[in-house]
Amino acid sequence: MLIHNAKLITWGEPNEILEDGSLLIEDDIITELGTSAEMLETYPQAERIDAGGQYVMPGNICAHTHFYGAFARGMAIPGRAPRDFPEILRKLWWPLDQSLTLEDVRYSALVSLVDAIKHGTTTLIDHHASPNAIDGSLDVIADAVEQAGLRAVLCYEVTDRGGEEKAQAGIRENIRFLQRMKDANASNGRIAATFGLHASLTLSESTLEACREAVPKGVGFHIHVAEHEADEYDSLEKSGERVVDRLHKHGILGVNSIAAHAVHVDAREVELLKETETWVTHQPRSNMNNAVGAARVDSMMRTGVHMGLGNDGFMNAMWEEWKTAYLLHKVANRDPRRFPGDLLVEMAVYNNAELAASFFPGVSIGVLENGARADLIFVDYHATTPLTSGNLPWHIVFGFHESMITTTIVAGRVLMRNRELQTLDEEEITAKSRELAKQVWERYVTYVPAD
Numbered sequence: 217m218l219i220h221n222a223k224l225i226t227w228g229e230p231n232e233i234l235e236d237g238s239l240l241i242e243d244d245i246i247t248e249l250g251t252s253a254e255m256l257e258t259y260p261q262a263e264r265i266d267a268g269g270q271y272v273m274p275g276n277i278c279a280h281t282h283f284y285g286a287f288a289r290g291m292a293i294p295g296r297a298p299r300d301f302p303e304i305l306r307k308l309w310w311p312l313d314q315s316l317t318l319e320d321v322r323y324s325a326l327v328s329l330v331d332a333i334k335h336g337t338t339t340l341i342d343h344h345a346s347p348n349a350i351d352g353s354l355d356v357i358a359d360a361v362e363q364a365g366l367r368a369v370l371c372y373e374v375t376d377r378g379g380e381e382k383a384q385a386g387i388r389e390n391i392r393f394l395q396r397m398k399d400a401n402a403s404n405g406r407i408a409a410t411f412g413l414h415a416s417l418t419l420s421e422s423t424l425e426a427c428r429e430a431v432p433k434g435v436g437f438h439i440h441v442a443e444h445e446a447d448e449y450d451s452l453e454k455s456g457e458r459v460v461d462r463l464h465k466h467g468i469l470g471v472n473s474i475a476a477h478a479v480h481v482d483a484r485e486v487e488l489l490k491e492t493e494t495w496v497t498h499q500p501r502s503n504m505n506n507a508v509g510a511a512r513v514d515s516m517m518r519t520g521v522h523m524g525l526g527n528d529g530f531m532n533a534m535w536e537e538w539k540t541a542y543l544l545h546k547v548a549n550r551d552p553r554r555f556p557g558d559l560l561v562e563m564a565v566y567n568n569a570e571l572a573a574s575f576f577p578g579v580s581i582g583v584l585e586n587g588a589r590a591d592l593i594f595v596d597y598h599a600t601t602p603l604t605s606g607n608l609p610w611h612i613v614f615g616f617h618e619s620m621i622t623t624t625i626v627a628g629r630v631l632m633r634n635r636e637l638q639t640l641d642e643e644e645i646t647a648k649s650r651e652l653a654k655q656v657w658e659r660y661v662t663y664v665p666a667d
């Protein structure tokens with residue numbers, strides 16, 4: 217497939233913008249970049265897509281999300297409003313995830329995937345919970361991802377909040393799915409697996425130990441870390457140690473592990489995250505919504521912590537997350553120099569690409585270059601001021617919008633063309649989702665604890 221008449225944003229290092237560019241895709245790989253004139257002459261037989269002068273760039277990557285939360289949109293929480301994050305967990309997320317059946321899991325994934333294709337998010341690292349439908353839940357999500365054609369990394373969150381049997385079932389589900397992905401030689405595929413853990417505050421010493429023992433060599437963990445102070449208080453009470461120290465002691469950290477949030481970590485915990493090369497993901501929309509605080513992202517990045525950007529189940533519109541991050545750290549620090557566009561790009565583009573590629577080894581992701589995976593989007597953006605590779609981050613923050621994305625391609629396959637979905641039936645999925653969500657909401661209220 218030959219894409220021509222495009223302004224190519226490569227997100228290479230350094231980033232380049234190639235006016236009137238063209239790229240050739242063979243199977244799922246970008247094999248050549250050049251000017252439109254050259255490439256059309258060299259490959260006259262190739263199937264062509266005329267980008268019509270749009271920007272063509274790598275698809276966005278989401279480093280931490282929850283497909284299972286899709287049915288929370290518009291749902292009422294009975295009784296008084298939760299006053300803090302622990303109450304949000306007890307009154308919203310925990311009763312909601314208990315209400316999910318495998319069919320709900322399928323449709324909450326499908327609606328999230330429709331949203332991702334439409335908004336140009338081509339790789340998603342998901343963290344799943346459905347404590348009354350654990351066995352096989354990752355297969356159901358994997359089926360939906362297969363159908364959508366996107367790229368995803370899946371795991372099941374192990375927790376003690378449903379008792380020992382469910383903790384064991386969670387461990388089994390992760391191990392089974394990791395093995396299945398290994399057997400399927402998933403390194404050539406679009407789906408990968410990791411091992412999910414909820415958070416230190418719902419994991420006992422013995423469960424952490426069991427997870428460490430169960431995990432295959434070379435596989436890391438995906439866990440929430442110090443999202444709210446409660447995680448630190450709980451850890452100190454349980455183990456006498458802060459969360460990151462506790463997880464380090466249990467062998468949970470490392471280059472293949474993801475610690476989501478890290479809002480309340482102290483200086484030594486930041487050092488440990490850096491020393492162990494653990495990935496830390498930042499989700500500013502969620503942090504603001506839950507009123508948990510602003511992670512010290514500038515400081516952590518300056519210390520050398522590897523940081524990526526996720527959305528924690530908010531819309532799979534990653535530029536919205538960029539904009540929120542860009543604004544949050546300025547107001548939180550009362551300093552307009554905080555979290556500038558270039559640092560934002562380091563987190564959201566380069567670091568996310570490195571994190572995603574670590575799950576699909578051997579081939580780069582998130583860059584337009586020879587030999588990279590062909591995951592890309594077309595953006596119908598008409599700059600009203602000069603746009604260069606240097607000021608692109610600020611054009612994205614102040615000018616780009618996901619509604620400008622017209623075409624989404626993953627692994628060389630067109631998933632949306634001129635805003636028309638090619639792999640998923642949005643009408644059918646949304647109709648079914650509305651019907652299922654209504655039933656989930658009815659079950660949900662039966663699980664909400666009394667005030």
Ligand SMILES: [Zn+2]
Pocket residue numbers: 280281282343440476528
């Ligand atoms: Zn999360």
